Amino acid sequence: MDAAAATMTTTTTLRKRQLTVRTTRSAEEENAAGKLAAEPAEPVSPSARLVEDFYIVVVIGLATPVNLPAARSGIAAQLARYPRFRSIQVTDDAGGNPRWVRTTVNLDDHIIYPRLDAEAVAANPDKAVEDYVASLSTMPMDESRPLWEFHVLDFPTSEATATTAIRVHHSLGDGMSLLTLLMACTRSAADPTMLPAMPPLPTRKGAIYARPRPPASAGALAFAAWVWSFFVLAWHTVVDVASFFATTMFLKDPPTLFKRVKHGEFQRKRIVHRGLSLDDVKFVKNAMNCTVNDVLVGITYAALSRYYFRKSGDTDTDRDLRLRSILLVNLRPTTSLHACVDMINSGRENEVKWGNALGFIILPFHIGTHKDPLDYVRKAKQVVDRKKSSLEVVFTHVAAEVILKCLGLKAAAAIFHRMISHTTISFSNMIGPVEQVEFCGHPVVYIAPSGYGPPEALTVNYQSYVNTMMVNLAVDEAQFPDCHQLLDDFAESLKRIKDAASSLC
Structure with missing residues (x-):
């Protein structure tokens, strides 16, 4: 094991985790949980249940050292207020289908300052960050609280002044969900009072397989080609489904x-x-x-x-x-x-x-x-x-x-x-x-999303x-x-x- 990971206080033993939690709670606990839930509990979608062993890891390079009070207040005001980031998956004894249930978010459980070997960090800070991010794939998440974490590596590397590794269970959202959340939580670095400029709308307006109907002026040949494209679509679908x-x-x-x-x-x-x-x-x-x-x-x-x-x-x-x-x-x-x-x-x-x-x-x-x-x-x-x-x-x-x-x-x-x-x-x-954005007052140098779990x-x-x-x-x-x-x-x-x-x- 590398020196940086060897000194982490969190266990690095991988276990096969059961994502859903079966609970039998007292009446008082049920009443308290009911007060937390502003809306009825939502069922966990089939897609989310299929990715129970999948995790998304987003490494973000920052241009300034981490200001912990500003980071805590920004995370509390943004991420912690979104439904999936303040919910856990629960399966009651009476039923078999998991559902999202609101819970209390304690930021101390989600913002992690790992203790790394100082000599390893000083010798090669880039490798220390890389080794620590690699170690996340061996560390289980606590299923009794919302499945997201901020790991703060507050030392300079060749790319950034500080680094944050965000680990999120894939059931909380896909790439588009998390990108939406990121865009909503950041501000323009040029003007922190403004939201960042949005990516341009794609030229494609429909599904990737859409075939727009030609105008009547295009003639019979164009119309025939349009009809034929649906036969091609059907044939390709049959081949791909068979594959x-x-x-x-x-x-x-x-x-x-x-x-x-x-x-x-x-x-x-x-x-x-x-x-x-x-x-x-x-x-x-x-x-x-x-x-x-x-x-x-x-x-x-x-x-x-x-x-x-x-x-x-x-x-x-x-x-x-x-x-x-x-x-x-x-x-x-x-x-x-x-x-x-x-x-x-x-x-x-x-x-x-x-x-x-x-x-x-x-x-x-x-x-x-x-x-x-x-x-x-x-x-x-x-x-x-x-x-x-x-x-x-x-x-x-x-x-x-x-x-x-x-x-x-x-x-x-x-x-x-x-x-x-x-x-x-x-x-x-x-x-x-x-455009360059700020996250909780910290200018972002780079964004590098990946993950682990697929075989x-x-x-x-x-x-x-x-x-x-x-x-x-x-x-x-x-x-x-x-x-x-x-x-x-x-x-x-x-x-x-x-x-x-x-x-x-």
């Missing part, structure tokens, strides 16, 4: 450097990040007339390919190794971020649809060598466009709820984990604040913040001891792709 069932039952990715080696055995997760230029990503997007997501998937193809061929020593340049990733997709309306932030700021946070509203896509990842670096982005665009012409994401969301309702949590969780373990990578990306050795998350696109990796540290070299591959891949795109302009 989903096959993956759940028997279809596995081949063993590679990226495939988890020890299934069923917990491995400590190391979470690392690297900032990429968002301007470079947008430059490639504009030069190739594609989307930011296409570019990010292409960069990931290229980075994993570089790592694979260097690490394996494989010299077959014609090889096209196909892996698969689980791509999480937000099912909320594309304008929901703006609408939810508006509701929170007007005091109507109870109207916000918190929790998880996710579907997922099984997205092929191609490992190979290309003389033209832009071919990675072209391949990515082809794959992503194909997946947009499918109802797979809706089906997976509905299927998860039906399976949970019909077969119960234990069976549904087993199916869910089996399906994920048959793929290789988890992948997601989120758009973040477009995969590698998770890739992208998060934008101002003009930086942060690539975040959560890896089984025993399987990826050289995870920083993998981060180098992401940076080098973007550089090569950007240089090649310059020739198109």
Whole structure:
């Protein structure tokens, strides 16, 4: 064990935790609990029940030392007043379904100042932060109180003056829920009296599979093409649903450097990040007339390919190794971020649809060598466009709820984990604040979200913040001891792709 983690006072022994709490309370306790609950208890959603072993970890770099009184007062005024952040999951003896019940929030239970080895911190503060964040994957959370924590590492690193690691159980919300909360809790660094500028509304107004009807003036050929697109949508959906069932039952990715080696055995997760230029990503997007997501998937193809061929020593340049990733997709309306932030700021946070509203896509990842670096982005665009012409994401969301309702949590969780373990990578990306923000009076230098829990050795998350696109990796540290070299591959891949795109302009 590393020196920084060895001196932590909190136990680092991992246990299999039961998320819900079965309680038998006295009449006095029931009356007190009733006074705390301003609204009726809400049932825990099927999506939230399926992620009972999943955690989100957001590492935030701060530009100033932590002002503890200001931080406590800001957290008390913001996070602690949102329903999920002041609730626990309870299953009464009389029923079998967990529900959210309001409880008292004691900030001393949620703001943690770990005691680290002073020599280890002085020798390498970046590694001390990284080691401590890795240790969170081995530390259980107390299920008798709301499942969120602020871990304050109040010493300078190469990136920030202080660092905060926020750990949240995934049942409290998905990425969009937490981004909504972040946007509502922060203020513009340029003018702390103002909310930060919101990300621009996406050009897509409907679902990713939507096919707008052509105007009558477009002619019969355009109308026929529009009708034909629905047949294509139906066919792609049938193929993807069949692939989903096959993956759940028997279809596995081949063993590679990226495939988890020890299934069923917990491995400590190391979470690392690297900032990429968002301007470079947008430059490639504009030069190739594609989307930011296409570019990010292409960069990931290229980075994993570089790592694979260097690490394996494989010299077959014609090889096209196909892996698969689980791509999480937000099912909320594309304008929901703006609408939810508006509701929170007007005091109507109870109207916000918190929790998880996710579907997922099984997205092929191609490992190979290309003389033209832009071919990675072209391949990515082809794959992503194909997946947009499918109802797979809706089906997976509905299927998860039906399976949970019909077969119960234990069976549904087993199916869910089996399906994920048959793929290789988890992948997601989120758009973040477009200007520098302050959190509880502390200017934010960077935001690096990731997590642990999925039965995969590698998770890739992208998060934008101002003009930086942060690539975040959560890896089984025993399987990826050289995870920083993998981060180098992401940076080098973007550089090569950007240089090649310059020739198109």
